Amino acid sequence: MSDALLQVEHLSIGFSQYFKGTKKRVIHPISDLNVEIREGEIVAVVGSSGSGKSLLAHAVLGILPGNAVCGGNIAYRGEPLTEERKARLRGREISFIPQSVNYLDPLMRVGKQVRIGLGADAPSVQQALFQRYGLKASDGRLFPYELSGGMLRRVLFATSVREGVRLVIADEPTPGIHPEALAEILKQLKQLASEGAGVMLITHDLMSALEIADRVAVIEEGRTVEISEAAAFEGAGRQLRTEFTRRLWRALPDNDFDLELQGKEEVRIAADRRKSGLLLSKGALDF
Amino acid sequence: MPLIGENLGYYYQKERWIFKDIHLSVAPGEVLGLSGYSGCGKTTLSRILAGYIKPRNGRVTVGGGELKRNAFRPVQLIYQHPEKAINPKWRMEDVLTESYTPSQDILDAFEIRDEWLKRWPLELSGGQLQRFCIVRALNPAAKYIIADEMTTMLDAITQAKIWNAFLRICRSRNIGVIVVSHEAALLNRICDNLYKVGRD
Incomplete structure (x- = not known):
């Protein structure tokens, strides 16, 4: 266990809420999460939306809202990860790529946001990062509202790439970007891992995650239900241990998609209604 | 009554066209x-087709007529980032019932x-917010719905379920979907x- 970079054991997170004015209650979106990430390893965390994947990231970083109550253990490099230690490490040894593009400052030019914390040679490093992620130098002068969703993702990614990072927590870094930029981001995560960093890749994009991940942790309703080697995700998913994971795997558009929902309703397959003309025909999509 | 975009072009900074001559x-x-x-x-392009911004070039018509302002928009848009498309100071029930009151069947479907x-x-x-945005767009008067990266934030099972329900409803009401x-x-x-936007 000495090589475990991050160990999360029996993590639970609750929120206290007020209702009917002054009465208090606690809801428990996360009841029992277990994840372990070793140095140089990429662990994908997948699960249904609302199952608590982002909360896991926020708990490790210590950025949960004030009304959150945490239980269980989180250890980083063999020592308990206390709130003070989280505050000291985040943004330095532990970097975070947030899920929502709302995490960017709407009133700061994106180039400047990427330069935060880069030190003396910030301008040249920022230029290099922009070039690597396919952003133009002139894009740095723009404000977040002037960029597309996919470009904002790449800016968010650039803000997280720093010297001395040992653990990367990427919360949905890839939605809404085109395949080339996606490949670059995956390559970058792989590169970080091969340099010895541990990567927690929280994602819905199971297909992309499987390209680089070593193991996959599956979360359902706030519990870890399965941790499998990435290689187990193949074919009809017979090597997967739980029914939920098998369904998740088979529901991909690349696999069966909504087959399990069909039969109940009459579902017309679109193929026979194809028209030609101005439009590309199906399959001509070459990106 | 098809939704037609003719000769559409747009730029944010003068003469730096993002796209030009789009026919859809x-x-x-x-x-x-x-x-x-x-x-x-x-x-x-989605925002232009839904009538939220005016194209610099060309026009958008539904059944031959141009889109009217200050009226119900027959082309509804579901945004990529639901957290940015919902008023943070409204409770979800108010968000949901702003334009019409959805039936329990629709709520169950999503x-x-x-x-x-x-x-x-x-x-x-x-993902939970996005379901509200989808139901909100399924107003009985909607003729077309544009789904801009509608399910990118969802897991595969939910994605499959949502598309299944969404397309079933659209098909039954003969709604066109982008x-x-x-x-x-x-x-x-x-x-x-x-249709592929932009140069290869």
């Missing part, structure tokens, strides 16, 4: 996929739970036709 047409009940690089103007209705937007996940996505596998699964 969607028939009632048709599912059209839009793809292209990020930053090529797919979202801008698995919207009663307990979510009393919550604030911040207390729901991105699907904006980067995921080729998804577009190939659900679209009748595909």
